[in-house]
Amino acid sequence: MQEQIDQNQINEMINRVKQRGDLAVWKKSRALSPLLTLIVKLASLPRINVPTDGLGRVKNQIFNRIRTAETSPVRTRVYWHWLTTLKITGGIMASVLIMVSLTIGVAVAALESVPGQPIYPLKKTVEKIQLTLAANEERKADLQIKFAHNRLDELEQVLEKNSEGKLSEKDTQKIISQTVKDLQQTTKDVVTATTTQDKEPNVSTLTKLVELSNKQKTVLESATIKSEGEIKLELEKALEVSKISREEAIENIERAGLVIEDQPITLEEKISDPSKIKASGKLTTVTNQSVSIGSAKFLLSSATEYVNVKSSELKIDQIVSIVGEVRDGETFATKITLEKNAETLEPLDSSLPDSEKNSESQ
């Protein structure tokens, strides 16, 4: 009980000292007076100056983010007629903008610009207009992926400028921070778009997302090694987000049923051209014009190359690898390789010389 009283007394003494209250009652006590002196000394130790001058700016940032979050897809769906109006207005604005820009050559310069340049905001405006005018969610996701590639290219250019001494550490850090935030937002938007659509996930988009994540990983890892301090920190954050989005994309591909003997659809790890796609799996649809692995549809053309199989021999349940190319929003098969026959499900001997394989070009 004695200790309980002492605890409360000490607690009361501390509070009174911090509130600069009356301490007379304890000063007279022989037992408590030395404790009071110690408490006063502890309370009067000099503190470091905490830099709170940025709190107003942080408040603005918070409110900007809150406002951005409030313009959610749910709300835009409710006010679809507003969106239609916006699209029309956006279309007119875009036309005017493009006409004016082309005339004075600004648009070309804007598309080539990097963060930090006065003309750069125009590039972002053009991208926003393109997104607003996108015909459907799939096209929008494709555009977002394209813009994310732009951000990565810009990131590399900014880091290069910094290493050449053309850009200060402070400016570089500021630009990188903003670019990385844009990149993270774009990646999140694509992941959300591919996971919340009512219809089956679009494998072509998901595949491109995985490719984007691979490129992000390469670029960011390389940049992280070369960077220090806050720049490094920003890059590490972006790397973490990139890793998560990649895992989510792969998970969605697997969820779409594109699995062969516990092996997920294979994705080319190092495709430098973002328009190239590679997928492997069981053929689910075969027609004269196209073949599909699950929801991944590849159009056939005269340029399609066939390995281990003739075009007329393609049938459902065969396991194939397809290399595709995205042109004008459609995916064309450039090369189809038969991996396993449907009847035997035995792997074909890949060591056969080329002359013994069935290989033809349509």
Next chain:
Amino acid sequence: MTDEELKKALESAQSGNTSAFGIIYDNYSEKMFRFIFFRVGHKEVAEDILADTFVKAWQKINQVQSHSAIPSWLYQIAKNNIIDFYRVRKTTISLEEVASVLEDAATPIDELSLGFEQRKILKMLEQLPLEQQQVIQYKFFEDLTNQEIALIMNKTEGAVRVLQHRAIIKLKELLKRGPTS
């Protein structure tokens, strides 16, 4: 700000009023910033974490039952954000360090301005058990309440009072005894 004003601000913010949320920010941002700053030791990083903390707070504002719970709730969000920050940096900081991040706060004391007596007190403080040191730091150097300290240390307010009492008694003894080996 009075209790009544804070209560009204919370109710208004919970019905979607961002200005009311701004009042809550104005009331707690400095304290939260100090808490974060001492744990990450960098102004810009602390500002980013502060922003994340209040954005999350806005998103979950309806989870707060009472205005008196706001500080504890904000500390909880900030604490999680600080841990996330160190997790993201795990390539350079070990997981063991992540676990002890909240104990490894930077000292808020301006050591360059210390007098002889004050330096001695600080030196003696290092001889206290870790939890007693933490309570002194939170209470005296960061101006946290017992309720806030209890939340950060995962203890009851009673346990905080006991630690505080023991720390003061022990420190007095150490100072009386003088430096020991």
